[in-house]
Amino acid sequence: MASTIKPRDAKELRQAVEWALNEGTTLDVRGSGAKLALGKPMVCDQVLDLSGLSGVIDYAPEELVVTLRAGTPLKDVEALLAQRNQMLAFEPPDLGPLLGRPAGEGTLVGAVMGNLAGPRRLSAGAARDHLLGFNGVNGRGESFKSGGKVMKNVTGYDLSKIIAGSWGTLAVLDEVSVKVLPAPDQTRTLLLLGLADEAAVKAMCVAMGSPHEVSGAAHLPGKTALRIEGVAPSVEARLRGLRELLADSGTRMEELGTLESRTFWREVRDVAPLKAAANDVVWKISCPPTEGPAIVARVRVECRAAEAFYDWSGGMIWLALPASADADHVLVRGAIGASGGHATLIRAPEAVRAAVPVFQPQSPALAALSARVKESFDPKALFNPGRMG
Amino acid sequence: MQMPPLDPAILSRRSEIVSALQAIVPGEGVIDDLDGMRPYECDALSAYRQMPLVVVLPETVAQVSAILRYCQDNKVKVVPRGAGTSLSGGSMPVGDAILLGLGKFNRVLEIDYANRCARVQPGVTNLGITKAVEHEGFYYAPDPSSQIACSIGGNVAENSGGVHCLKYGLTTNNLLGIEMVLMTGEVVRLGGKHLDAGGYDMLGLMTGSEGLLGVVTEVTVRLLRKPATARAVLLGFPTEAGAADCVAAVIASGIIPGGMEMMDKDAVKCAEAYVGAGYPLDAEGLLIVELDGPSVEVDHLVDRVAEIARGRGATTVRVSNDEQERVLFWAGRKAAFPAVGQISPDYMCLDGSVPRGKLVEVLGEMRRMSKQHGLRVVNVFHAGDGNLHPLILFDANNPDELRRCEEFGADILRLCVRVGGVLTGEHGVGIEKRDLMGEQFTEIDLDQQMRVKCAFDPDHLLNPGKVFPKLRRCAELGRLIVTQNKIPFPDIPRF
Ligand SMILES: Cc1cc2nc3c(=O)[nH]c(=O)nc-3n(C[C@H](O)[C@H](O)[C@H](O)COP(=O)(O)OP(=O)(O)OC[C@H]3O[C@@H](n4cnc5c(N)ncnc54)[C@H](O)[C@@H]3O)c2cc1C
Numbered sequence: 001m002a003s004t005i006k007p008r009d010a011k012e013l014r015q016a017v018e019w020a021l022n023e024g025t026t027l028d029v030r031g032s033g034a035k036l037a038l039g040k041p042m043v044c045d046q047v048l049d050l051s052g053l054s055g056v057i058d059y060a061p062e063e064l065v066v067t068l069r070a071g072t073p074l075k076d077v078e079a080l081l082a083q084r085n086q087m088l089a090f091e092p093p094d095l096g097p098l099l100g101r102p103a104g105e106g107t108l109v110g111a112v113m114g115n116l117a118g119p120r121r122l123s124a125g126a127a128r129d130h131l132l133g134f135n136g137v138n139g140r141g142e143s144f145k146s147g148g149k150v151m152k153n154v155t156g157y158d159l160s161k162i163i164a165g166s167w168g169t170l171a172v173l174d175e176v177s178v179k180v181l182p183a184p185d186q187t188r189t190l191l192l193l194g195l196a197d198e199a200a201v202k203a204m205c206v207a208m209g210s211p212h213e214v215s216g217a218a219h220l221p222g223k224t225a226l227r228i229e230g231v232a233p234s235v236e237a238r239l240r241g242l243r244e245l246l247a248d249s250g251t252r253m254e255e256l257g258t259l260e261s262r263t264f265w266r267e268v269r270d271v272a273p274l275k276a277a278a279n280d281v282v283w284k285i286s287c288p289p290t291e292g293p294a295i296v297a298r299v300r301v302e303c304r305a306a307e308a309f310y311d312w313s314g315g316m317i318w319l320a321l322p323a324s325a326d327a328d329h330v331l332v333r334g335a336i337g338a339s340g341g342h343a344t345l346i347r348a349p350e351a352v353r354a355a356v357p358v359f360q361p362q363s364p365a366l367a368a369l370s371a372r373v374k375e376s377f378d379p380k381a382l383f384n385p386g387r388m389g
Numbered sequence: 390m391q392m393p394p395l396d397p398a399i400l401s402r403r404s405e406i407v408s409a410l411q412a413i414v415p416g417e418g419v420i421d422d423l424d425g426m427r428p429y430e431c432d433a434l435s436a437y438r439q440m441p442l443v444v445v446l447p448e449t450v451a452q453v454s455a456i457l458r459y460c461q462d463n464k465v466k467v468v469p470r471g472a473g474t475s476l477s478g479g480s481m482p483v484g485d486a487i488l489l490g491l492g493k494f495n496r497v498l499e500i501d502y503a504n505r506c507a508r509v510q511p512g513v514t515n516l517g518i519t520k521a522v523e524h525e526g527f528y529y530a531p532d533p534s535s536q537i538a539c540s541i542g543g544n545v546a547e548n549s550g551g552v553h554c555l556k557y558g559l560t561t562n563n564l565l566g567i568e569m570v571l572m573t574g575e576v577v578r579l580g581g582k583h584l585d586a587g588g589y590d591m592l593g594l595m596t597g598s599e600g601l602l603g604v605v606t607e608v609t610v611r612l613l614r615k616p617a618t619a620r621a622v623l624l625g626f627p628t629e630a631g632a633a634d635c636v637a638a639v640i641a642s643g644i645i646p647g648g649m650e651m652m653d654k655d656a657v658k659c660a661e662a663y664v665g666a667g668y669p670l671d672a673e674g675l676l677i678v679e680l681d682g683p684s685v686e687v688d689h690l691v692d693r694v695a696e697i698a699r700g701r702g703a704t705t706v707r708v709s710n711d712e713q714e715r716v717l718f719w720a721g722r723k724a725a726f727p728a729v730g731q732i733s734p735d736y737m738c739l740d741g742s743v744p745r746g747k748l749v750e751v752l753g754e755m756r757r758m759s760k761q762h763g764l765r766v767v768n769v770f771h772a773g774d775g776n777l778h779p780l781i782l783f784d785a786n787n788p789d790e791l792r793r794c795e796e797f798g799a800d801i802l803r804l805c806v807r808v809g810g811v812l813t814g815e816h817g818v819g820i821e822k823r824d825l826m827g828e829q830f831t832e833i834d835l836d837q838q839m840r841v842k843c844a845f846d847p848d849h850l851l852n853p854g855k856v857f858p859k860l861r862r863c864a865e866l867g868r869l870i871v872t873q874n875k876i877p878f879p880d881i882p883r884f
Binding site for chain 1: 844
């Protein structure tokens with residue numbers, strides 16, 4: 001078992017990396033460790049625990065920006081913002097329970113490093129779209145920064161984008177500035193009942209293409225949900241508009257009020273509706289929305305036990321398959337085929353994740369470019385070696 | 390403005406390079422006579438001009454790939470160019486570099502309404518995308534004021550914004566995918582019609598990289614449905630501080646307007662004289678706040694904004710009652726730059742971005758500097774996201790005024806950084822702010838950015854002389870000296 005270092009401030013963080021660089025020690029970089037079971041398994045000499053770097057540095061609600069130490073627990077951030085009626089609009093999911101851990105463990109930087117996003121990805125973007133800037137340490141043991149604390153900034157390369165979704169393989173962060181948005185007064189949901197996958201995705205795409213500002217569109221077996229948020233009179237009018245728009249599908253409709261809606265969408269966000277048995281492997285597929293049903297159908301031809309639900313208007317598929325040594329990766333990626341898209345193996349036993357590509361394989365030119373970018377930040381591959389495969 | 394010295398070896402090989410390009414792009418696609426190259430000698434930062442080595446206008450991705458591979462093999466520099474509307478000198482030619490124009494990549498390739506996206510070539514104009522889809526009620530959201538002219542490829546390279554970015558995001562938030570060609574000639578596709586491509590977010594990195602990393606040959610953008618309605622509120626305040634307070638109060642109340650623009654008294658005067666939009670001439674600060682969405686929501690929010698404004702001492706509160714009036718409210722704002730052009734031979738448009746809470750301080754300080762430098766400054770800007778556009782009035786034919794204008798501009802941008810803002814919110818660094826990068830970034834910050842550049846373009850051939858104040862060779866940047874002496878384990882908790 002590797003030992004753990006837990007820096008208390010930016011200086012100690014840099015010293016830890018400097019030390020590791022000198023020793024040639026690889027670092028398993030973690031926030032809370034909530035998403036450790038995601039990615040390629042790693043063998044590291046040392047754990048670098050960022051949870052000691054926690055707390056709010058600056059929160060100015062009227063600027064729509066919060067600056068935090070990177071290891072701040074996500075639930076603390078959410079509670080802080082809620083006091084001022086604001087939120088992280090990208091709805092970072094809590095994947096803890098899906099990955100066999102308690103709920104509520106994640107850190108903000110964990111959400112950023114996975115570029116996670118919930119149902120509002122469709123209208124508000126992912127973590128990448130909300131990370132305004134950061135301070136951190138690269139694999140050369142140098143403290144550096146990128147971006148800033150303002151909404152609009154094109155000064156220099158947008159390194160926030162490449163950091164978001166890098167799973168801790170490029171730099172260790174000390175401080176992040178994140179854009180926040182006002183929380184909606186009301187959240188309501190229109191449910192369409194009994195639609196098959198294809199009809200459901202069609203209805204969701206029609207809704208998304210309407211002027212009714214749908215901020216969530218998910219299809220669960222037998223139940224298709226459209227979320228409408230905002231001020232009361234607007235929510236009423238848009239719900240009415242959606243009902244009229246979708247009337248000719250002939251389907252039965254129901255509505256969820258604000259409280260029920262919040263629970264429902266939180267569950268969708270955290271992948272709770274997926275009927276995954278304890279041993280099932282879980283895939284996340286991102287695809288053009290209209291291609292979703294065909295991809296699932298192709299998987300089901302080979303694997304009738306597959307369970308699935310759709311988020312992002314059909315463009316995100318959560319898929320559970322019975323356990324197998326190769327997680328059926330050839331089947332899953334083959335099903336995506338030429339429609340464009342990618343699949344990530346979110347949950348599987350360590351041995352399976354070691355054996356199959358967890359992240360979508362890239363073209364040789366892109367893979368080589370990615371390797372050069374990795375080297376430009378972390379030439380000795382100290383941070384989370386091999387986690388992205 | 391110092392550009393890197395021209396490489397005599399390249400200049401002496403000019404005819405050989407022209408022939409090689411002609412072999413790749415037949416016909417009229419290679420322009421090497423002075424008259425033909427003249428239209429390319431500058432971009433919209435027209436105070437700076439230089440003739441390129443030669444202009445090449447490819448029509449296919451294969452040609453772009455062959456050109457770049459040739460340039461890589463022969464160590465010839467390349468400046469990519471869209472429509473040439475950059476305000477930071479981003480597409481200004483370099484004397485020993487090929488100017489690679491993407492103007493012939495002007496086709497809309499695919500429109501997919503169900504998946505709400507369009508796939509277009511990089512030379513299609515920003516407005517061209519909206520024009521191609523508006524009959525179905527859709528549009529492409531980022532709307533730079535130059536949208537009739539600027540290309541979507543240029544928008545990707547600059548991560549351009551516009552009035553509506555407060556609510557709908559910048560270019561980077563509205564892209565789904567690109568195809569690009571690396572200096573090696575390799576063609577790489579990033580993203581597509583799906584979200585979040587997986588792997589490192591190269592799409593995000595490319596956006597705003599100012600043509601320094603690769604040449605974009607195809608763009609997939611997200612389309613949005615046009616909002617059901619839009620109404621504008623015109624608000625006049627007796628002080629700039631009142632207007633700035635109102636901006637903060639609107640946002641703090643949980644309203645994100647479609648756009649929230651501010652003009653100072655001089656800008657109001659110029660615009661009013663130019664288009665007669667009915668602006669109150671007594672206002673020290675004028676706001677135009679646009680609310681868009683379902684009509685009940687817009688009506689509701691318009692009332693709330695008006696109430697907030699009255700609470701902040703607004704002396705003029707007018708709400709547009711029809712589309713014609715809304716357009717009229719905007720007419721003055723939209724014509725503000727040319728209107729300022731009427732009262733001064735030249736102006737320089739800056740682009741610093743500051744926290745909203747610092748607007749008043751920055752505007753006041755700018756006035757003081759204006760006296761100090763002896764040049765007038767007029768402000769028209771995206772108040773909602775703190776993105777300033779000070780216009781410094783000067784006469785380019787007077788070398789002393791140009792010099793003072795440059796100094797004044799640099800002082801304003803330093804001020805932006807000092808109050809927690811940044812050098813550029815949407816126009817890019819280019820050559821204009823290149824030498825100020827050290828105000829915002831440390832040498833280590835810049836070295837890290839240059840190392841990323843090296844991952845794409847190890848010989849610094851793409852868009853040379855832009856963005857980075859001091860170029861360091863990639864071999865030198867990549868060197869890592871690890872001290873052989875053991876560093877004692879630092880005094881950090883360990884278990
Ligand atoms: C009157 C006026 C108003 C403006 N208003 C705004 C505004 O409101 N908001 C805003 O953000 N900007 C604004 N701009 C600035 C400018 O229009 C934008 O920066 C625009 O995106 C530039 O597009 P372009 O096609 O003209 O690019 P160019 O000027 O040709 O090039 C800009 C940069 O992009 C690179 N580039 C171009 N095409 C490619 C490609 N295919 N692949 C790789 N690199 C490429 C070039 O090398 C250069 O670095 C304005 C400019 C003017 C003149």
